[in-house]
Amino acid sequence: MEKQEFVASLVAGGCAGMCVDLTLFPLDTIKTRLQSQQGFYKAGGFRGIYAGVPSAAVGSFPNAAAFFVTYECTKSLLGSGGAVAAAAHHAAPVTHMLAASLGEIVACLIRVPTEVVKQRTQACPSSSTYNMLLVTLREEGVRGLYRGYGSTVLREIPFSLVQFPLWEYLKTLWSWRQGHTLYSWQSAVCGAFAGAVAALVTTPLDVAKTRIMLAKAGSTTASGNIPLVLYDVWRSRGFTGLFAGSVPRMTFISVGGFIFLGTYEKVRSTML
Numbered sequence: 001m002e003k004q005e006f007v008a009s010l011v012a013g014g015c016a017g018m019c020v021d022l023t024l025f026p027l028d029t030i031k032t033r034l035q036s037q038q039g040f041y042k043a044g045g046f047r048g049i050y051a052g053v054p055s056a057a058v059g060s061f062p063n064a065a066a067f068f069v070t071y072e073c074t075k076s077l078l079g080s081g082g083a084v085a086a087a088a089h090h091a092a093p094v095t096h097m098l099a100a101s102l103g104e105i106v107a108c109l110i111r112v113p114t115e116v117v118k119q120r121t122q123a124c125p126s127s128s129t130y131n132m133l134l135v136t137l138r139e140e141g142v143r144g145l146y147r148g149y150g151s152t153v154l155r156e157i158p159f160s161l162v163q164f165p166l167w168e169y170l171k172t173l174w175s176w177r178q179g180h181t182l183y184s185w186q187s188a189v190c191g192a193f194a195g196a197v198a199a200l201v202t203t204p205l206d207v208a209k210t211r212i213m214l215a216k217a218g219s220t221t222a223s224g225n226i227p228l229v230l231y232d233v234w235r236s237r238g239f240t241g242l243f244a245g246s247v248p249r250m251t252f253i254s255v256g257g258f259i260f261l262g263t264y265e266k267v268r269s270t271m272l
Contacts, residue, residue: 017064059114188262195257
């Protein structure tokens with residue numbers, strides 16, 4: 001991967017991430033409160049809808065940049081060389097899945113601490129982001145900031161395995177139909193659709209991740225056992241509990257996917 005491509009992926013990914021996170025933040029707050037253990041209204045309802053936004057602002061650029069640099073690097077590594085390139089062309093969906101999964105594992109190193117602070121502030125709007133960070137560090141240390149790392153990765157990988165191959169497939173299909181490469185907005189439409197499908201399918205994992213991040217330190221939920229958390233949600237709230245927040249999550253991700261992937265392609269192609 002050339003230096004120019006690397007820089008383009010870094011800047012494009014970062015800009016796209018910030019655009020989405022800051023534009024659609026209220027939807028994310030609503031989703032977190034719908035999924036929280038104490039229920040929507042006790043977690044703040046529609047009050048303080050921008051609680052936790054500083055955490056999202058700090059984390060979104062490096063998080064998205066880390067994802068796309070890893071994604072593009074992995075794609076170019078797996079797709080380089082004559083015979084390898086020919087084989088990679090046939091294994092394109094697998095390449096995209098691998099690249100997206102690796103991208104998520106790297107990005108989560110940055111995303112999880114900001115997500116923990118953000119979600120706790122969203123579910124307790126009376127506290128500021130800075131206070132929440134201090135409380136977490138004082139009570140649980142740095143480990144507390146990484147609570148839910150496993151569940152976040154386990155949510156993101158299936159999500160990427162659905163979203164990215166579907167996005168690439170829809171782009172290929174559409175460009176083949178119209179006989180030329182897609183415009184940025186067309187690529188964004190494909191991204192929005194792929195994101196909505198992936199969001200719906202992975203909502204139960206997102207519910208588990210939210211519960212684990214918000215749980216009281218030392219509780220069974222805080223230990224991060226996903227099947228146990230999901231069983232607990234199912235027992236107390238049934239099927240609807242497992243898909244709590246799916247509408248704001250799908251809206252956030254499909255509109256977000258439109259802005260994110262559209263901005264990414266536009267900034268990247270402009271820089272290259």
